[in-house]
Amino acid sequence: MNLLAVKSIYKSEMARFFRTIGQSFISPVISTSLYFVVFGAAIGSRIQEVEGVQYGAFIVPGLIMLSVIMQSISNASFGIYFPKFIGTIFELLSAPVNFLEIVLGFVGAAATKALFIGLVILGTAALFVDLTIQHPLAMIAFLVLTCLSFSLMGFIIGIWARNFEQLQLVPLLIVTPLVFLGGSFYSVTMLPPFWQTVTMFNPVLYLISGFRWAFFGVSDVSIGLSLGAIAFFFFVCLTIVWWIFRTGWRLRD
Amino acid sequence: MAAILQVRDLKKTYEGGFEALKGIALDIETGEIIALLGPNGAGKTTLISTICGITEPTSGTASVGGHDIQRDYRKARAMIGLVPQEINLEPFSMVEDNLHFSRGLFGKPRDEALVESILKRLSLWDKRRARVRELSGGMKRRVLIAKALAHEPRVLFLDEPTAGVDVGLRKDMWETVAQLKSEGVTIILTTHYIEEAEAMADRVGVIRNGQILMVEPTQDLMRRFGRKELRIELREPLTSLPAELADYEIELADEGQTLVYSYDTHADRTGIAGLMRSLNEAGIVLRDVQTRQSSLEEIFVDLVADSRTQGEAKA
Incomplete structure (x- = not known):
């Protein structure tokens, strides 16, 4: 295992994050505050409680998941697309490293950045609403697994993308709707039966539900199913990345 | 090694x-x-x-x-x-x-x-x-x-x-x-x-x-491929090559002011000594003499051109 290579990639990716640390910190704080103004204050004044939890607090796990998923994807996809775009990918391909080391470096850094932003949102939310986390270890586990899984997905998108439009395509057209319709801002039980069934096919529902359970002890689906879903998604992404490096798809000529 | x-x-x-x-x-x-x-x-x-x-x-x-x-x-x-x-x-x-x-x-x-x-x-x-x-x-x-x-x-x-x-x-x-x-x-x-x-x-x-x-x-x-050129600058320009130089691979250049003689550096006899005698016999007076070796670029162009010709011949 070339651990020094993993460290080099990780540090170099994190350096980019630290160069724009102000931006990285301020933008999630502002967007979270805006969500609280719109959903918490405006809508929350009409919906008092959802499943026994104050609405402002109820949306916090979904809000964190929304940002963490989008950040994981955009960090990881940009992280690997940028060297492809400017040509520095040659160095990775000609270095004595295997796929796992490259993935650990890039995905590890992307997940770290997303985790940081998730924690910033959590801190900001705590300023607006009373938050109690009933299962802190499960909360961290869900957060870390989500960061890693969606960073892996972002990594795949970054390798697949041939231009900046494609880089934005999957997050905008697929991931955003899935996250919004995955119960970020409502409980699935609030939907008519037909749409409840449809929502069960949305993989993001299982993440948000499990994450919400870690906070409040209430969930739309069982915690075991949530953990199984995220673990399954993680291994599917890892297998795809392994295949990409084995075949050189969109990387090697 | x-x-x-x-x-x-x-x-x-x-x-x-x-x-x-x-x-x-x-x-x-x-x-x-x-x-x-x-x-x-x-x-x-x-x-x-x-x-x-x-x-x-x-x-x-x-x-x-x-x-x-x-x-x-x-x-x-x-x-x-x-x-x-x-x-x-x-x-x-x-x-x-x-x-x-x-x-x-x-x-x-x-x-x-x-x-x-x-x-x-x-x-x-x-x-x-x-x-x-x-x-x-x-x-x-x-x-x-x-x-x-x-x-x-x-x-x-x-x-x-x-x-x-x-x-x-x-x-x-x-x-x-x-x-x-x-x-x-x-x-x-x-x-x-x-x-x-x-x-x-x-x-x-x-x-x-x-x-x-x-x-x-x-x-x-x-x-192997390098040929040398001997450039002989003349005091008086020539309008044509004299009969004494007919046996040499020689050309007139610069409006008759220069004689250009190409030779192989690795041949047993370069012919330079004979050429000098012939020039003397023909009464041609020299002003300057220079030699120049073909560069790798010229060799490369020749090589690629040769292989192209061979390829075309095969086709």
């Missing part, structure tokens, strides 16, 4: 069916400098990319220091440094960070002293804290070389290292290459500048249409 790089029947066919390499065989000795010459699209960069792991070979093998580039890629690649043709650098990164990154990527621990010596050798020390985007084109190319040297490779590939750089920098690079050779580094360079190959390379490989036409010591190639 043992071959540090062995290439056997290496083929590369791209998805569209284009055959970039058609069974390349090449042995490169430890510590030598070999220049690969060839026209655009000849397969030079594909050959380098395949050995370095950027391009997958379709068939054939290559090994570096006895390590197969596919089965034992870690050991093979650890020995290789690559300076690509394009200036591929992250614009916002700092110069010295680039070197630390490259070294780490190749599994070597951080070494401030080594990075300092490389940066100083390439006149980049003053720019170590500069962002890449602030550097000139020539400086960026130096950074690429510095990065390739950061993990102390034993084999260095330079893919057109001096394309688009000024004469001063080119000479600096030649010196760097000579120094690396003295340290035992094997260097494979591709170039369009024949004078570069002539000045630096121990051997020259000519590549065209994905095939190696020949690999020869630079001096042998010069001797």
